[in-house]
Amino acid sequence: MLSYLIRRILYAIPMLLLVSFFSFIVINLPPGDYLTTVQQQLQSQAGMSRDQAVAMAERMRARYGLDQPFVLQYANWIGGIVTRGDFGYSFQHNRPVSEVIWVRLGWTLLIAGLCHAVSVIIGVLIGIFSATHKYSIGDNIATVFAFLGLSIPNFFFALVLMYLLAFHAGVHVGGLFSPEYVLAPWGWDKFVDLLKHLWVPVVVVGLAGTAQNMRIMRGNLMDVLNRQYVETARAKGLSERKVIYKHAVRNAIQPVIMYMGMALPFLIQGEIIASIILNLPTTGPSFYYALVNQDMYLAGSFLMMIAVVLVAGNLLADFALAWLDPRVRYD
Amino acid sequence: MAKGDRLLDVVDLSTHFRTEEGILRAVDRVSFHLDQGETLGIVGESGCGKSITAKSVMNLVPQPRGSIVGGKVLYHGNNGTVDITSYHHQSREMRKIRGNEISMIFQEPMTSLNPVFTIGDQLMEAIMLHQRLGRAQARQRAAEMLARVKISNPEQRLDRYPHEFSGGMRQRAMIAMALSCNPQILIADEPTTALDVTVEAQILNLMQDLQDEMGMAIIMITHDLGVIAGMADRVLVMYAGWGVERATTEQVFYTPKHPYATALLQSIPKIGVRKRLTSIPGSVPDLNNVEGGWCYFAPRCAEAMDICRQKEPPTFDDDEGHTVKCWLWDKQQTGIKAG
Ligand SMILES: Nc1ncnc2c1ncn2[C@@H]1O[C@H](COP(=O)(O)OP(=O)(O)OP(=O)(O)O)[C@@H](O)[C@H]1O
Ligand SMILES: [Mg+2]
DSSP, X not given: OXXXXXXXXXXXXXXXXXHHHHHHHHHHOSSSOHHHHHHHHHHHTSOOOHHHHHHHHHHHHHHHTTTSOHHHHHHHHHHHHHHXXXXXXXXXXXXXXXXXXXXXXXXXXXXXXXXXXXXXXXXXXXXXXXXXXXXXXXXXXXXXXXXXXHHSOHHHHHHHHHHIIIIIIOOOOSSSSOGGGTTSOOOHHHHHHHHHHHHHHHHHHHHHHHHHHHHHHHHHHHHHTTXXXXXXXXXXXXXXXXXXXXXXXXXXXXXXXXXXXXXHHHHHHHHHHHHHHHTOSSHHHXXXXXXXXXXXXXXXXXXXXXXXXXXXXXXXXXXXXXXXXXGGTTO | OOTTOEEEEEEEEEEEEXXXXXXXXXXXXXXXXXXXXXXXXXXXXXXXXXXXXXXXXXXXXXXXXXEEEEEEEEEEEXXXXXEGGGSOXXXXXXXXXXXXXXXXXXXXXXXXXXXXXXXXXXXXXXXXXXXXXXXXXXXXXXXXXXXXXXXXXXXXXXTSOGGGSOHHHHHHHHHHHHHTTOOSEEEEESTTTTSOHHHHHHHHHHXXXXXXXXXXXXXXXXXXHHHHHHXXXXXXXXXXXXXXXXXXXXXXXXXXXXXXXXXXXXXXXXXXXXXXXXXXXXXXXXXXXXXXXXXXXXXXXXXXXXXXXXXXXXXXXXXXXXXXXXXXXXXXXXXTTOO
């Protein structure tokens, strides 16, 4: 088991290198770079002549190493990350990328993690209920809920929720804090205020996942409940609760955990959309603007971080599976 | 309790399923009994209701569609006589009997054990549930049981998972689990159908040895008359949810009464050679569409008379306890064989 863990972690390293290389290529694919944007701004807004602007942009290119060959740029960037934790410079924010990225990444992980937890726990519980009360009223309601949850687009749900909350419930929506708490020091009140705001993106982003988990759990559990070993467990004299929660759920939950690893990209994608609409200080919106403005190191670092989270999420899911199911351990 | 004492009286047991096409009479007024230490064979074609009969005795009829709708399953246990059909299937009383006084093993050893728990965990679970033992003692008892079913290195094998066992070993482990609480009755539902012939012989021998040692009664469900001949003291022949003939093994093999039993025996080419039951012309009627009021075997029966297509045959009993559900044995009416 331990060697399996170590092996899997070692495999992840070359994978991450590869991912970082390709994300760097992708970010460099569009013609021009951030300084092309700057050059245009200098011309149009600062009133420089074309030659002056070009010369200025060239000087800045040399300073940031953007005139070097592509592979060298990549090597410098990756080298900086590995040796100094230096993710490069964000032109847009005029600050090192690492100063921009960590706080936002923290919020993203918090929201995505909460969504994950909520969608797994609630989805699995509803799924168990549905499978054990097949075709009952409760099961039918849950099925309709799952259908809606999977078909309502994120952004639309976010807008509807904002509308209802702002105009009918009269509460403050958008952002993570009410205006009076944004700059306030941390305290109980501020924490409560955070919770009052946080549930909106969690519900918006978590809805589809909850529905998905519920459907997976329901289908699998219904399948597992027909297996012979469930009957064996009943024939032993175990209570129905033990039969379901110990013998059946343990087998039926595996695809949900596998899906947890794969769900992260969807969560992050959903989080980007929800964050733009709800105006949250997470990675989503600034990743989007970094891409638009070709703020390459920032965009590259975001991509890299998302890849790390993904790989880590998949690893965790695999470890959980290996712990749950003895048959995968030695493969 | 002594050998020969009555353990089980199944009286007019009926178990039905609600299906899209209507009521399916999987088990229809079946009666039989079981004595201490003996082996009862239940034989019949696929779909005739053998497994559902067994599950009814365990009060484990597939939910939510199936239910026991009539009859009694009287179990004469250590605490007096109880009617199993009067218990709710999830009741505490029923769960105290299951796995403890009546246990069951199934046809598919490959899927009967839960893949995510060790063999030891699964054996100990039953032991700790029914015999107030701690983990260490339960583990010891589980190891003893594995040794009893002739699995070598039982201590180490307890920590193995089902996928590390062969089919034969899994069925041994299932037997160990079923017998771990010293049950009065072991129900074996085609325990060897999925195994190859040499392993089948080993498992059947093992079951007989364990019966001699531990003294439990066995209900042996099978397609295979060879298995019946080798193991059973008495036989119940089932056809389309009915118990059509009930007798000792000798009576059924040498003087079968029901034309279906006769046909079954003729489908064995030579005495001592095993064969699956395939060669009776025609097939079992669709149990969904029968209205009753006739003999379900009549369309396939060479000796069928007019009355067989008009009226359901009652069960006739001779003085030796050899019963048959067939008009041919009717003393009052046309019963040509009733003598
Ligand atoms: N869960 C269920 N729902 C509906 N019908 C069922 C169910 N289980 C069994 N039946 C029906 O009950 C009848 C008897 O089934 P049973 O399993 O007892 O047959 P069997 O004699 O054990 O056959 P086999 O030799 O193939 O195991 C069959 O017609 C079957 O279709
Ligand atoms: Mg069967």
